[in-house]
């Protein structure tokens with residue numbers, strides 16, 4: 054399957070900074086058929102990003118979406134609004150939203166279903182906190198997040214889904230998971246996906262996120278079952294993100 058390298062800019066790179074950053078980044082990126090590259094700017098930077106990306110190979114992602122197409126929902130952005138801007142992927146349920154904005158599994162599920170209905174491709178973020186890991190509850194927590202996120206999602210839509218396994222303690226800390234430990238969690242997520250979607254569950258990309266860098270990317274992409282990465286901090290440095298996108302997988 055084609056791997057996905059997705060840069061999550063979080064609340065960085067305003068509209069006025071986006072074009073210059075992407076003009077610097079694009080010529081550095083590899084063009085290799087075995088991988089797809091995408092960037093997720095803040096909402097207000099999406100039009101500027103779209104203008105520079107044009108019809109090129111780098112896909113546009115959003116960092117969140119609401120579950121209604123329109124209405125009295127002050128401050129929210131609908132799937133249709135994203136689609137109009139040429140957005141392909143949308144992050145849903147990032148741990149920062151779960152933590153700081155109270156996003157629940159139920160909200161994640163609503164967003165996933167609404168995004169699919171509008172033709173967007175959800176990238177659902179799951180992952181355990183440090184205490185859960187320490188007490189051995191990581192597998193059950195991640196399993197529950199996956200099941201709830203995809204409740205009532207039709208099998209026919211499975212090919213448009215992706216998951217990013219992001220242990221919360223690894224995000225923005227410089228303390229990435231060990232690739233073999235991440236691979237174990239990916240295995241667990243894969244078996245849940247098969248249970249939910251049958252054979253179609255085998256084709257859903259499972260990314261890893263959490264302190265991915267130019268130094269550790271090759272190890273992650275060489276671990277079994279990792280179908281890509283969600284890159285936060287390191288995606289804001291054009292040279293480093295280009296190196297990450299140019300990963301080598303050794304089997």
Ligand code: PGA
Nearest residue numbers: 224225263264284285286
């Ligand atoms: P990080 O963030 O690469 O800065 O750890 C990853 C993420 O939050 O998606």
